[in-house]
Amino acid sequence: MTARLSLGPVFFHWDAATLRDFYFRIADEAPFDIVHVGEVVCSKRAPFFAPHLGEVIERLKSAGKTVVLSSLALVTSERERREARELAAQEELLVEGNDVGILAALEGKPHVVGPFVNVYNAATLGYFARRGAIRACLPAELPARSIAPIAKEALAELEVIAWGRLPLAISARCFHARAHRLHKDGCQFVCARDPEGMVVRTLEGEPFLAVNGLQTLSYTWCNLVCELGTLRGFGVGVFRLVPMRADMVAVAETFRATLDGRIAGAEAMARLEKLAPEAVFANGFVHGRDGRAFVEAALGTYE
Amino acid sequence: MELVCPAGTPAALRTAIEAGADTVYVGFRDETNARNFPGLNFSRDELAAGLAHVRRHGRKLYLAVNTFARAGDEAIWHRAIDDAAALGVDAVILSDIGLLDYAARRHPRLRLHLSVQAAASHADAIRFYHEAFGVRRVVLPRVLTVPDIAALTPQIPVETEVFAFGGMCPMAEGRCSLSSYLTGQSPNTVGACSPASHVSYSEENGETVSRLAGSVINRFPADEPAGYPTLCKGRFVAGGEASYLFEEPTSLNTAAILPELRAAGVAALKIEGRQRGRAYVRSVVGAFRRLLDGEAGAAREADVAELRQMAEGQRETAGAYQRRWR
Numbered sequence: 001m002t003a004r005l006s007l008g009p010v011f012f013h014w015d016a017a018t019l020r021d022f023y024f025r026i027a028d029e030a031p032f033d034i035v036h037v038g039e040v041v042c043s044k045r046a047p048f049f050a051p052h053l054g055e056v057i058e059r060l061k062s063a064g065k066t067v068v069l070s071s072l073a074l075v076t077s078e079r080e081r082r083e084a085r086e087l088a089a090q091e092e093l094l095v096e097g098n099d100v101g102i103l104a105a106l107e108g109k110p111h112v113v114g115p116f117v118n119v120y121n122a123a124t125l126g127y128f129a130r131r132g133a134i135r136a137c138l139p140a141e142l143p144a145r146s147i148a149p150i151a152k153e154a155l156a157e158l159e160v161i162a163w164g165r166l167p168l169a170i171s172a173r174c175f176h177a178r179a180h181r182l183h184k185d186g187c188q189f190v191c192a193r194d195p196e197g198m199v200v201r202t203l204e205g206e207p208f209l210a211v212n213g214l215q216t217l218s219y220t221w222c223n224l225v226c227e228l229g230t231l232r233g234f235g236v237g238v239f240r241l242v243p244m245r246a247d248m249v250a251v252a253e254t255f256r257a258t259l260d261g262r263i264a265g266a267e268a269m270a271r272l273e274k275l276a277p278e279a280v281f282a283n284g285f286v287h288g289r290d291g292r293a294f295v296e297a298a299l300g301t302y303e
Numbered sequence: 304m305e306l307v308c309p310a311g312t313p314a315a316l317r318t319a320i321e322a323g324a325d326t327v328y329v330g331f332r333d334e335t336n337a338r339n340f341p342g343l344n345f346s347r348d349e350l351a352a353g354l355a356h357v358r359r360h361g362r363k364l365y366l367a368v369n370t371f372a373r374a375g376d377e378a379i380w381h382r383a384i385d386d387a388a389a390l391g392v393d394a395v396i397l398s399d400i401g402l403l404d405y406a407a408r409r410h411p412r413l414r415l416h417l418s419v420q421a422a423a424s425h426a427d428a429i430r431f432y433h434e435a436f437g438v439r440r441v442v443l444p445r446v447l448t449v450p451d452i453a454a455l456t457p458q459i460p461v462e463t464e465v466f467a468f469g470g471m472c473p474m475a476e477g478r479c480s481l482s483s484y485l486t487g488q489s490p491n492t493v494g495a496c497s498p499a500s501h502v503s504y505s506e507e508n509g510e511t512v513s514r515l516a517g518s519v520i521n522r523f524p525a526d527e528p529a530g531y532p533t534l535c536k537g538r539f540v541a542g543g544e545a546s547y548l549f550e551e552p553t554s555l556n557t558a559a560i561l562p563e564l565r566a567a568g569v570a571a572l573k574i575e576g577r578q579r580g581r582a583y584v585r586s587v588v589g590a591f592r593r594l595l596d597g598e599a600g601a602a603r604e605a606d607v608a609e610l611r612q613m614a615e616g617q618r619e620t621a622g623a624y625q626r627r628w629r
Binding site for chain 2: 105123145170208218284290
């Protein structure tokens with residue numbers, strides 16, 4: 001079986017109508033096999049999209065997509081804990097747990113381990129697999145020399161983030177609010193002003209991070225289109241694209257065509273550069289380098 | 304409340320015991336712990352000697368094996384746990400689920416504590432670690448307020464340990480790849496955030512400029528001491544304005560809220576700083592010992608002042624323990 005493509009949860013606070021229309025178009029046009037929905041960064045945002053969630057899930061399912069509900073990455077309040085339990089208890093859809101607490105509640109039924117859970121080795125993945133995890137999306141910083149030995153054990157399907165800004169950190173503090181001299185409790189949802197994150201520069205003006213509410217992301221955009229074949233060779237079964245404002249239908253088509261061998265890496269890279277002209281691409285983490293590096297050389301096979 | 308104190312070297316261990324630590328926590332000299340800095344930590348022989356010293360004084364010793372085992376190199380971490388069990392430490396502090404599973408199965412009598420690096424921030428997560436691996440104590444992540452902690456402790460079947468003083472991460476611990484993104488070395492698997500090997504300082508236009516992996520983390524005028532460029536404590540520009548976007552270079556200090564922490568059900572206070580010298584250990588451990596023993600009284604103000612001197616840049620915060628931090 002060839003590798004499948006998944007659309008990760010939207011990290012950013014897009015307005016509800018935009019997000020609904022985004023998912024409708026994904027359902028109708030994009031070659032994703034799996035689509036993740038749900039708020040993973042800030043529980044304060046979730047109510048905005050809640051009225052549209054049902055229709056979006058229906059549209060995606062009708063289009064033949066596997067819909068996965070992604071859970072909040074950092075759970076601190078009682079309300080967040082209750083919502084995580086409710087998510088784990090529903091029987092309709094597969095759940096991706098992004099916190100150890102919800103993974104505990106998902107024991108005994110098929111579920112996905114999200115990229116916010118620290119799976120650094122096969123023993124950890126094996127532990128979750130024995131409790132019902134069918135797939136794990138590995139943390140963004142894992143290098144190929146870790147992915148290969150984990151994949152070799154084939155304990156559960158592996159998913160790797162292959163496109164978009166990478167999640168690097170999560171905090172109880174809202175950096176968007178802080179940058180606007182506001183407090184998390186009265187944030188005025190200023191994060192909505194930056195649909196791909198607020199770029200953070202050094203005092204020299206070098207852009208190097210992006211802030212999205214409680215989350216800090218890479219400034220660079222991960223792009224593993226030239227590494228897909230090697231990662232597939234390790235046994236990685238699913239490649240995840242992080243939704244950005246670029247045309248995600250065209251981006252998905254490019255990754256699909258590359259996976260199917262219809263276009264070569266160089267052609268795919270040229271197309272992606274055109275689709276995201278502002279983006280600075282990076283693949284450093286998977287090459288065992290700093291995450292912002294772009295390595296031209298082929299990925300080692302770590303046999 | 305138990306006073307749990309850092310010891311980066313055998314000398315610091317003896318100093319901590321002398322200053323009144325109930326417990327010292329240490330690491331082996333390798334990537335199995337989250338303070339893997341040059342010249343720090345314990346060989347197996349040093350740990351055996353340190354443990355004997357601790358025993359002679361009737362105190363306890365915990366060993367941190369709190370990084371995540373790199374796939375393919377798990378044997379390094381397994382050896383650390385096996386040696387800890389053989390040496391007879393009072394507890395090992397773990398965060399990796401694969402390692403917790405290993406320790407629980409191989410060494411069922413070894414007491415397990417959950418490291419802050421596991422960032423178990425609520426009752427469901429903490430209960431999981433207890434039920435799955437028999438974890439007896441959780442070091443709480445620095446994302447909870449004092450009321451959060453007070454609500455949490457009756458819901459969980461394990462002791463809670465909280466950070467009382469020292470450096471603090473603004474990010475959920477063990478879930479941060481910022482340093483990795485710049486340096487290529489993951490604090491989670493190598494054990495060092497913003498490693499010295501990637502730090503440089505230069506003089507530019509009368510200012511000292513600190514860099515991590517070539518990127519400017521801060522600038523200091525000539526009359527200001529240049530701080531260490533820990534990535535998340537740097538000054539950056541967002542929305543056209545330079546600021547300490549993530550966190551000021553400041554130390555956590557709970558001296559003023561000890562009664563609240565006690566009332567919240569906290570079992571142990573942890574002093575951060577295995578990378579700090581003996582003067583820091585003597586001063587901070589001594590001040591907290593006196594605060595815990597004496598509580599109110601004349602000693603208190605002097606101790607609070609001494610702790611302020613030991614804080615990074617003489618600046619302190621109660622951090623996430625107060626809701627306004629968020």
